[in-house]
Amino acid sequence: MKSQKFAAVSLILGALSVCLLAQDQPKAPVREVTDTYFGTKVVDPYRWMEDLKSPEMAAWMKAQSDYTSRYMDRAPLRGDFLKRLDALSNAGITVSSLQLVGNRYFYLRVAPGENSPKLYVREGVNGAERVLFDPEKLATKDKHYSIGGFGVSQGGTYVSYALSEGGAENGELRVLETATGRDLADRIDRSRIDYGAWLPDGRSFLYNRLQKLAPGAPQTEVYKKDRVFVHVLGTDPDKDKVVLGYDTNPELRFDETMLVDAWPVPGSNYVIADVTTGVSPNGAFYIAPVSALSQSVVPWKKIAELSDEVADVQIHGDDIYILTYKQTPRYKVLRTSVSNPDLSKAQTVIPASEAVVRGIGAAGDALYVSSMDAGIGRLWRVDFKDGSRQQIPLPYDGAVSLSALDPRVPGVLVRTTSWTKSPTIYAYDPQRKSMTETRLQPPSSISFSGIESIETKAPAPDGTMIPLSIIYKRGVKRDGSSPALIEGYGAYGISREPTFTPASLALLERGVVMAVAHVRGGGEYGEDWHLAGFQQTKANTWKDFIACAEFLVREKYTSAAHLAAGGRSAGGILIANAIVERPDLFRAAIIQVGYINVLRAETTANGVPNIPEFGTFKTADGFKALVGMDAYNKIKGGTAYPAVLLTTGINDPRVEPWMSGKVAARLQAATSSGKPILLRVDYDAGHGVGITKQQANEETADRYAFLLQQLNQK
Numbered sequence: 001m002k003s004q005k006f007a008a009v010s011l012i013l014g015a016l017s018v019c020l021l022a023q024d025q026p027k028a029p030v031r032e033v034t035d036t037y038f039g040t041k042v043v044d045p046y047r048w049m050e051d052l053k054s055p056e057m058a059a060w061m062k063a064q065s066d067y068t069s070r071y072m073d074r075a076p077l078r079g080d081f082l083k084r085l086d087a088l089s090n091a092g093i094t095v096s097s098l099q100l101v102g103n104r105y106f107y108l109r110v111a112p113g114e115n116s117p118k119l120y121v122r123e124g125v126n127g128a129e130r131v132l133f134d135p136e137k138l139a140t141k142d143k144h145y146s147i148g149g150f151g152v153s154q155g156g157t158y159v160s161y162a163l164s165e166g167g168a169e170n171g172e173l174r175v176l177e178t179a180t181g182r183d184l185a186d187r188i189d190r191s192r193i194d195y196g197a198w199l200p201d202g203r204s205f206l207y208n209r210l211q212k213l214a215p216g217a218p219q220t221e222v223y224k225k226d227r228v229f230v231h232v233l234g235t236d237p238d239k240d241k242v243v244l245g246y247d248t249n250p251e252l253r254f255d256e257t258m259l260v261d262a263w264p265v266p267g268s269n270y271v272i273a274d275v276t277t278g279v280s281p282n283g284a285f286y287i288a289p290v291s292a293l294s295q296s297v298v299p300w301k302k303i304a305e306l307s308d309e310v311a312d313v314q315i316h317g318d319d320i321y322i323l324t325y326k327q328t329p330r331y332k333v334l335r336t337s338v339s340n341p342d343l344s345k346a347q348t349v350i351p352a353s354e355a356v357v358r359g360i361g362a363a364g365d366a367l368y369v370s371s372m373d374a375g376i377g378r379l380w381r382v383d384f385k386d387g388s389r390q391q392i393p394l395p396y397d398g399a400v401s402l403s404a405l406d407p408r409v410p411g412v413l414v415r416t417t418s419w420t421k422s423p424t425i426y427a428y429d430p431q432r433k434s435m436t437e438t439r440l441q442p443p444s445s446i447s448f449s450g451i452e453s454i455e456t457k458a459p460a461p462d463g464t465m466i467p468l469s470i471i472y473k474r475g476v477k478r479d480g481s482s483p484a485l486i487e488g489y490g491a492y493g494i495s496r497e498p499t500f501t502p503a504s505l506a507l508l509e510r511g512v513v514m515a516v517a518h519v520r521g522g523g524e525y526g527e528d529w530h531l532a533g534f535q536q537t538k539a540n541t542w543k544d545f546i547a548c549a550e551f552l553v554r555e556k557y558t559s560a561a562h563l564a565a566g567g568r569s570a571g572g573i574l575i576a577n578a579i580v581e582r583p584d585l586f587r588a589a590i591i592q593v594g595y596i597n598v599l600r601a602e603t604t605a606n607g608v609p610n611i612p613e614f615g616t617f618k619t620a621d622g623f624k625a626l627v628g629m630d631a632y633n634k635i636k637g638g639t640a641y642p643a644v645l646l647t648t649g650i651n652d653p654r655v656e657p658w659m660s661g662k663v664a665a666r667l668q669a670a671t672s673s674g675k676p677i678l679l680r681v682d683y684d685a686g687h688g689v690g691i692t693k694q695q696a697n698e699e700t701a702d703r704y705a706f707l708l709q710q711l712n713q714k
Contacts, residue, residue, distance in 0.1 A: 024070070026063040028665035037623045042599065042633060045669075046662045050600065061650075061661055065681035068645075068702075072680075078705035081506055085697040085704075088446060088502040095441040097149060098425065100404040100413060101156040101266075104178075105440060106132075108147060115692040116146055119161060121178060125427065125438050132159060132181045146690030151196035151205065154266045158184075158233070160196030160205055167686035168651040169193060173207060175233065188237040192223075192653075196231075197263035199271075200290060204232045206243065206262045206271070222605035228262045228273070230293055243298050244273050244286075252286070252300060257608055264290060265315045267364075267408040270338065272313060273300060277612040279492055281311040281325070281527070287338060303341045309527075314362040316384055316407065321367050322346060323360050330526035331357035333369060333382075349382055350389070356495075356526045361402045365410035365430045370400050372497065375455050375467060375524070377401075379414060381430065392428060392435065396421060399497040413438065418498045419471050420448035446502050450474050450509070453498075458517075458551035464532075466544045467518035468551060469498070473508050476557075483711040484513040484558035486549050490521030490541035491570035492613055493530035503700050510708070513557045517548035519574065535615045535622075538629045542577040549578070549585055560585050562711050564642075566703075568592035569655065569687065570613075576631030576663065579642055588643040588675075588710035590703050593652055593687050597632040597659045599623075606654045632659075635666045643675035643710040647699060649685030657681065675710065 033047040049057050072078055090112040099106045103124050108117035116136050122129040135145040148162035148169060157178055164171030173188040173196060188209065196205040211225050227245025231237055242248050245260050252275075259278040264271045269290050276283035286300035304310040309326035320341055322334040333350035336342055350357060355373035362368075369380040377400030379392040394400055398418030403425055405412045410430050417423040422444035426435045452474050457465040476482055485507065489496055496516050504514055518524045521533025521541040533541040549565065552558050565586045567575040572594020579589045598614055601607035614629070615622035627633060635641075644667055648660040664679040671677060680702060685691050691699075 025067045025668070026060055027668070028060060030669070037617055037627070038620045040623070040627070042627065044600075044633075046665050049658045049662050049665065050603075050656070052656070052658055057658070057661070061657070061679070061681055064661070064664065064679040065683075068678045068680045071676065071678060072702045072705065075702075075705040075709050077708055078701055081704045082697060082701035084506045085503055085700055088505060089693050089697055091446050091502065092422075092444045093442050095425070098404045098413065098415075098440065099150070099152050100406045100409065101152045101154070102406060102409065104152075104156045105404075106150065106152050106156075106159065107440065108150075110693060115694055116144065116690075119147055119150060119159065121156075121159075125440065130181075132178065133161065133176060135163065138163075143684060144692055144695075146692075148193060148690060149195040151198060152178075153198040153202045153205070154200055154264075155202045157202055158198070160198070160207075162191055162193070162195050164686075164690055166651045166684045167649055167682075167688070167690045169653050169686055169689050170210070184233060186231070186233060186237070188231065199230070199264050199293075200266075200269075204230055206230055206264070208259075208261060209237075219605040220603065220608050223259075223609050224256045226258065226260045228260050241293075243293050244300070249297055249300065251297075254284070257611070259609065265362075265407060267406075268315055268317075270315060272303075272315065275306075278609050279613040281493055281523075282306055282309050283311065285310055285313050287315075287320075287341070301341070303336075304343060308343055312360055314360050314367065316362045316367070319384075321349060321360055321362060323357060325527040328352040328526075329528035330355065333357060333360060333367070349387070350380065356523065358495075359402050361405045361412065362407050363405040363410055363412050364408050368402055368405065368412045368414075368428075370402055370414075372399075372495065372524075375469070375498070375518075377416070377497070379428075381428075395424070395426070395435065399499070413440075415441070417500045419453040419469065419500065420451050422446065422500045422502075444500070444502065446505060448500075448505065448508075451505070456551075458548045460520075460540070460544045460547045462540075464520070464540075464544070466520075466548055467524055468548045469496075469516040469518070470513065470552075470557065471504070471508065471515070472513045472557070473511055476511055476513060478556045480553070480556045480559040481562065482511055482513050482558050483562045483564070483708065484515065484552055485564045485566055485707060486515040486517055486545070486552060487566045487571070488517040488519050488541075488545045488548075488574050489567060489569075489571040490519040490533050490544070490574050493521075493523035493527060495523040503696075506700075507704055507707075512708075513552070515548065515552060515557075517545045519544035519548070521574075534613070535625045538573070538614070538625060539577075542574050542581065545574055545578050546582050546585065549582075553585075561587055564588040564590065564707050564711060566590040566592075568594065570595045572596045572655075572659075573598060573629050573631070577629065577634070579644070580631045580634045580636075580639075583639060583641045583673075586642045588645075588707055590645045590647075590707070591660070591663075592647045592699075592703075593649060593655050594646060594660055594663070595655050596663050597630060599626045599630040599633060601656075601659075604656050632663050632666060635663075635670050637670045638672050639670060640673035641667055641671040641675070641677070642673070643677070643706070645676075645678045645680060645703060645706045647680040647682070647703075649682045649687060649691075651684075651686040654687045678706070 030045040119133040150161035173191040190210040194208040225246040229240040262273040273286040285303040312323040314321040334346035336346040355371040367382040403413040403415040646660040648657040667677040
């Protein structure tokens with residue numbers, strides 16, 4: 001994982017090296033703990049591992065990590081993959097997090113040879129770009145820093161940005177001056193995925209900050225009692241005023257687990273607030289004049305409550321545009337007024353249809369709407385003056401998203417991509433009714449010309465047709481001999497839309513068939529699709545995935561002897577359950593930063609905010625749902641499990657690293673297949689956010705080499 005790998009090594013020599021390594025893999029002691037939930041006993045043999053600070057657990061994790069490193073050092077093709085991935089990742093410029101402020105463009109950018117995104121600004125779409133902040137200048141030998149995100153003042157004078165260490169995400173909010181790039185003295189700690197929302201005065205911003213816990217407080221309290229503050233440049237953040245949050249307003253009472261956010265609308269005199277679980281598209285929305293933020297208790301006016309099932313709101317003048325899925329699981333757009341918001345009398349702007357409305361944005365001239373129809377992105381414009389609606393033609397079929405807009409400026413920037421076409425940022429000019437490539441994101445030099453993709457469907461056990469994307473090298477044989485990797489997610493209503501991934505070419509060009517199963521629990525068909533793989537219905541998620549895997553075998557894209565499964569984060573529930581339920585169907589599996597031991601997740605900091613998505617063990621129905629989706633507790637001794645690679649980052653703030661550790665230990669003790677069960681630990685990473693290019697390439701090389709080694713491919 002660190003040194004030059006052996007590229008020209010035979011499969012026989014690699015297998016021999018693996019056998020010699022087997023004696024070095026540390027075994028975990030079993031210390032059973034029995035819990036009783038509503039009369040059901042659950043035995044946990046590795047509960048002791050949940051204390052990551054214990055010397056024993058730290059030593060065991062380090063020994064596992066070292067073993068995996070030595071294993072991968074000897075894996076055939078690992079060096080070849082790393083060399084190819086380095087070339088692919090340095091083949092062009094990558095631009096993300098684009099923000100438009102008047103005629104200024106702010107964005108994160110990674111160029112060939114660079115390891116982490118830098119913050120840039122340019123005057124005008126064709127202007128010269130300038131570096132505002134480079135986190136690599138803070139890096140040390142053992143730690144790297146990254147920009148979690150940024151917010152730009154409404155005049156573009158200042159930029160607030162989140163700085164995190166070692167991929168931890170939770171970090172420090174800082175401010176720089178756009179003209180000079182000079183950092184101001186302002187520093188705000190306990191910042192979590194918050195970048196600052198600037199008020200019209202250009203000297204203050206709204207931000208979210210974690211509560212300060214007393215020493216020894218339970219970790220389950222970390223993300224509770226959320227609050228929004230207002231910070232004035234040059235003042236002490238510990239004296240900042242609370243404008244919204246838990247127990248701050250007698251008129252607004254909500255549970256201590258709810259998350260709050262607030263942001264001003266450029267060009268208006270209003271601030272919008274959102275109260276949400278953080279894991280659902282649903283939010284309770286409020287509005288208040290900017291001037292009211294100085295009052296001791298801010299008089300927030302309700303736009304929508306949770307029962308209204310609203311996902312987003314946008315403001316233009318006295319109009320509020322509402323994106324809702326109430327009685328419309330694929331979403332629709334409504335309009336009501338700022339002065340008297342009333343959803344019961346709201347006008348329909350975009351009616352319900354077969355397409356899923358994905359996003360809305362208010363520019364200076366119109367409301368722009370992105371939607372997804374049978375996996376294909378669509379773009380709409382709703383004129384503010386006459387309410388007319390028109391579809392804007394896109395250059396090709398793929399995914400489309402609203403990349404950036406300014407409510408004071410007409411037009412919109414949109415980002416398009418597909419499985420085989422690199423991302424492009426287009427500017428739509430409403431006067432000329434034209435779509436122009438901006439070249440803010442230069443075209444990739446990586447060619448997918450020899451790669452094809454198809455969209456099909458596979459029948460689930462209950463007859464539901466599950467969308468399945470299949471990407472492969474042109475001319476690949478359909479005789480069951482090709483290696484294949486099928487991936488899935490299926491949670492939070494998140495859709496797996498077409499995405500151009502240069503790293504995937506390293507597998508595709510070797511004849512590996514890659515597939516994405518759009519399982520229930522995601523949002524491909526709106527909120528109904530989400531709820532069909534949610535809590536008590538969660539089993540549909542992995543049953544859909546298994547059905548898609550069987551489709552690949554049945555249609556001879558691959559066979560069980562050459563098929564691998566892969567997923568990350570909440571996709572760990574999906575992949576882990578798929579391999580314990582059908583170990584015969586997969587030769588290998590990869591679970592990255594997996595949310596797996598879900599029955600115990602509620603005892604962790606980020607497990608509490610996830611209760612609305614997965615349920616709680618404190619109720620009978622909740623326990624039944626959780627134990628049903630907890631693959632850790634389904635692992636059985638003497639079972640021939642596939643080869644499994646689990647990855648984790650020691651600084652992960654979302655999924656505790658011990659989840660991957662416990663699953664690795666239990667699989668290692670249970671499997672009878674003789675196939676490896678490996679645990680890869682990155683000690684300078686978290687959930688994957690903010691990792692460097694080199695870290696990503698190292699991990700991907702490990703995953704790809706592991707796959708092809710197990711699928712018996714050179």
